[in-house]
Amino acid sequence: MRRAIASIPATLGALLGVVVIVGIAWALIVPPFQSPDETTHFAYAQSLAERFALPGDPHRHSQSTDQRLAANASYADAVPFEAGVVKPGGWSPQLSHRYLSDYGNHPSRSNGGGPTSALSNPPLYYLYADLAYWAAYSGNAFDRLYAMQLWGVSLLLLTTVGAWLLAGEVLGRRRIPQLVCAGVAGLLPSESFISTSVNPDALLIALWTFALWLGARVVLRRARQRDAVALCAVTAAAIITKGTAYALVPATVTALVLGLLLRPRETRAADLKRLGAATLALVVPVLAWVALAGALSRPAVNGAPGGGKAVNIRQFVSYLWQFYLPRLPFLTKVPEGDGLPLYSLWIRGGWGVFGWLEVRMVEWVYALLAAISVLVLIPAAAIIARFRDRPRLALVTFFAVAVASLLVLLHVTDYLDYLATGQVLLQGRYLLPLVGLFGLAAGLVLTRLPVRFRGPVAGFALAGLLLLQLLALGTVAETYYT
Amino acid sequence: MSRRSALTSFLVVAVAGIVALVSAAAGDRRTVALTLDVPLQRSLEVFRPGQQACQGPIPVPTAVSRIQVFIGTDARPGAWVTATVLDKASGRQLASGKLFARNGTLDFVFGLDRTVAPGRPVTVCITNHGPRLAALIGSTPVNPAVKLFVAGKLTDSEGSMLFLSARPPTLLSDIPTVFERAALFRPGWVGVWTFWLLAAALLGAFPLAALALTRAIDADGRAAEL
Numbered sequence: 001m002r003r004a005i006a007s008i009p010a011t012l013g014a015l016l017g018v019v020v021i022v023g024i025a026w027a028l029i030v031p032p033f034q035s036p037d038e039t040t041h042f043a044y045a046q047s048l049a050e051r052f053a054l055p056g057d058p059h060r061h062s063q064s065t066d067q068r069l070a071a072n073a074s075y076a077d078a079v080p081f082e083a084g085v086v087k088p089g090g091w092s093p094q095l096s097h098r099y100l101s102d103y104g105n106h107p108s109r110s111n112g113g114g115p116t117s118a119l120s121n122p123p124l125y126y127l128y129a130d131l132a133y134w135a136a137y138s139g140n141a142f143d144r145l146y147a148m149q150l151w152g153v154s155l156l157l158l159t160t161v162g163a164w165l166l167a168g169e170v171l172g173r174r175r176i177p178q179l180v181c182a183g184v185a186g187l188l189p190s191e192s193f194i195s196t197s198v199n200p201d202a203l204l205i206a207l208w209t210f211a212l213w214l215g216a217r218v219v220l221r222r223a224r225q226r227d228a229v230a231l232c233a234v235t236a237a238a239i240i241t242k243g244t245a246y247a248l249v250p251a252t253v254t255a256l257v258l259g260l261l262l263r264p265r266e267t268r269a270a271d272l273k274r275l276g277a278a279t280l281a282l283v284v285p286v287l288a289w290v291a292l293a294g295a296l297s298r299p300a301v302n303g304a305p306g307g308g309k310a311v312n313i314r315q316f317v318s319y320l321w322q323f324y325l326p327r328l329p330f331l332t333k334v335p336e337g338d339g340l341p342l343y344s345l346w347i348r349g350g351w352g353v354f355g356w357l358e359v360r361m362v363e364w365v366y367a368l369l370a371a372i373s374v375l376v377l378i379p380a381a382a383i384i385a386r387f388r389d390r391p392r393l394a395l396v397t398f399f400a401v402a403v404a405s406l407l408v409l410l411h412v413t414d415y416l417d418y419l420a421t422g423q424v425l426l427q428g429r430y431l432l433p434l435v436g437l438f439g440l441a442a443g444l445v446l447t448r449l450p451v452r453f454r455g456p457v458a459g460f461a462l463a464g465l466l467l468l469q470l471l472a473l474g475t476v477a478e479t480y481y482t
Numbered sequence: 483m484s485r486r487s488a489l490t491s492f493l494v495v496a497v498a499g500i501v502a503l504v505s506a507a508a509g510d511r512r513t514v515a516l517t518l519d520v521p522l523q524r525s526l527e528v529f530r531p532g533q534q535a536c537q538g539p540i541p542v543p544t545a546v547s548r549i550q551v552f553i554g555t556d557a558r559p560g561a562w563v564t565a566t567v568l569d570k571a572s573g574r575q576l577a578s579g580k581l582f583a584r585n586g587t588l589d590f591v592f593g594l595d596r597t598v599a600p601g602r603p604v605t606v607c608i609t610n611h612g613p614r615l616a617a618l619i620g621s622t623p624v625n626p627a628v629k630l631f632v633a634g635k636l637t638d639s640e641g642s643m644l645f646l647s648a649r650p651p652t653l654l655s656d657i658p659t660v661f662e663r664a665a666l667f668r669p670g671w672v673g674v675w676t677f678w679l680l681a682a683a684l685l686g687a688f689p690l691a692a693l694a695l696t697r698a699i700d701a702d703g704r705a706a707e708l
Contacts, residue, residue: 455488
């Protein structure tokens, strides 16, 4: 253990220290159950922890008495939608004491497990979160909830390490670009917020980041067996965390094929067999989950909505157009957020919208972050467009498939939701699995700057990210506690 | 690559940013002195023209010059209502304000004719001067000590009310209160001290990030020399 810690580069070690501090602050400052769907995710984890059973039994309550007592005591259900009126700022020690007194009556922790909106999620994240639940088992619901949120800091660290490794693999062991890439992944406010919430996205983001790193290894190191097995295993773990990770499958297959094509022609037949064996690490766990879900008569993935309405390709194209470009006069308006969804959902939500999406930083900050995003992504695209050698083109192809697959899955699901309900459900946090690539783009641009500018720009980026964290944490505290 | 230029860039951004954040917090005045934290769940008991709804005792923490009350009226055009602040102990009137509760609007801010000094529990009475019915908006009691009487009868309800400061404190001066509130409904080992420690640690994260930066520059410099 000591040797493993000693092998961590000093730069990464210091960055991880920063990420731990920020992560703990997020885990503790957010009021109970004040992140998207945290009530349902806690209920799922509690059902597994207390009953060793997945939720969804129609004859049971969706939440246990233990959870309801905690949620009612802290007005968890009232706060999200009336933050301007009902605030935890009005909490009093008397209310807290009253909860502790009521908790003394030993409310049932095991009478939940009924249907929730999270019931189609696979169980891997919840089992991981339950390690903290069990560690704080002797405490009340708040002890267990915050233990789970603090445990999320470990996932934040994993994402940071994954991004560091990704940059090291793609850009070489250059510490400044690695620091910027990992800093972006570990210090993006939305990432800190979601990772320290009870939410499967926390594990999903870490696994995607590792999958992107491993995929890069598979491509650049020509599909070595152990890299291929690791990539397949991480992809499987992501799928058993959340259905969104099926979008990783095309990228994983692309990495394996490209890695294989970069190998000498004469060994490809034998290599193909080895890679075929490696894919068992992907197929077996996923099939096992699908079989288990089938045996339990529960969905293995989120069902595609649509409400029985026919998919209209022209309408879908219109929806996509309006997401990324200003609406043309003859297009029917799609109710996707306020303003251009590219900005209101991807930029604003991707950088940081908190609580149940009602807590935002001041608007000019988002405009500044949009400008910074453009300053990173457009130069990165220009640099990539000049790549001509096979390995780098293969790498770009792998990343492009990962991005495109995720976007296609999100937009198709969103469009089907729109068909079914007339509403859209996309949120900026759904892009967070790609946070490693955003960090990589920032690191790539940095490597193309004159050497004398790299340190100052990295300093600007790190200090800026920390300031953004202070602003985001301050906004959350100001919203809920003043 | 120069450590100095990188550190200078880091420090300039960090110091300028922290100064800007502190300045903003020092200039951001909080108008809400006290909220009863009663959710807006339903209309409470109706009081007719000439009747009153009185709620108290409410401890006022700072000087208050306005009160925000949530009132429903059952028909257009609404009702004239007066808010009167009484000393709970003596029943003496401390301040009052009047407005027209227009139907369709829920939150009404009464400007008081005098500032209510902090330090003593008060009762707030809303008098309906007609011509329509009126009802406070609120929920079942949240604060056990606070009682709501409507037309002289004790109810099992509590009206939502906010007390607005005469001299609003700044966000910066409110930080101790923020930490006190944030420490509620947390694990047993978390206290106000935890948030002070976290605030200090967040400031300490800047030197740690600077250390990461200088180590990265040193490592890349050594690699370039090899």
